Amino acid sequence: MSAIAEPKSESSGNEPEAVAHVASPLIYVAVFLGLLLLTAGTVAQSYVDLGKLNLLLVMGIATLKALLILGFFMHLKWDTKFHAIVVVTALFFLGVFYTYTHADTGRRGEFDPDQGGVLDPDHAVRILPKTGEPAPGGFGASE
């Protein structure tokens, strides 16, 4: 039999085996209450300005909620590990996409007239804020 088949404990042997894990409804209700609590937490936090911590906290709470949904509502906790690998792979490539995009757009420099950058679109020069040097690449970085 397939590896995902779990023998059902209460089956008498004549019944066909269960094809999936049957969780207690109480677990789902508990997860729901957890999700509500985290939602309340993230909304309450939005009224307090913690500067750079804001985004970190908000994404942390959202990730925690996502893990609860993936693990329990979507059965990954009891499921074959291959489905978890599918999810992690998708997120990994999203991470690659994110990292490469920001490695580009985050280093293009700014149009800063005070540092020698020009706002005129035909002769625009992007300047790296830290060094004042013209930024490499990007649109109109050099003539």
Place this chain on the structure above:
Amino acid sequence: MSTATATEHASGDGRARPKWLLHHFDTPAQQFGTARLGMWLFLAQEVLFFGALFVIYSVFRASYPEMFKAASQQLDKIMGTTNTVVLIFSSLTAALAVNAAQKGKRHATSLYLLVTIACACVFLAIKFFEYQHKFDAGLLPGPAFKPIDEHLVKGLDLKSNSGSFFALYFMMTGLHALHVVVGIVVFIWILIRNLRGNFSKEYFTAVDITALYWHFVDLVWIFLFPLFYLI
């Protein structure tokens, strides 16, 4: 196989096969596992589909953090929070619908499916009123962004380039709302099949993978909500 009866037909090893077990699968577990893997692969594709928009969002937000903060104040936090709770609750009832289907409780499954569909409709209704306010206030994407003061939340410095915030807002929440509409249609189909008695303790695959899809729609909203409403 050509002499298969209406309800059961014999497999190669002479064991009776249920009608819902397609001939290219050996066991119910294999058929169920294949359907689930298919849905997970679809969801992996959806992660990248929505992911592209989330990356665009992050680039714009990194470039214009102040503009995002100001424009976000124009969104209704109460409506957003209500929608979050509605969607989380619909995820719970979807999970309970699967649970009831696994136990062969047909009526309970129908009831949970109905509540899930109702919650999805409430979500869309709230979204409609939110969009209506944005249209009235001229908080529209790109060049269409022409804020009308009397409809705005007062005392806030709304930047002139906020059109890109609202472009992302409409694109991402709109694509998500489209997923909600698709979810409603599929859930109605599942409900009809359940009422017809297509599902049993042994066969509930369609309920299960539709719920998987629905949980994913909930997941996307869980990230959309803080990124747009709670800046």
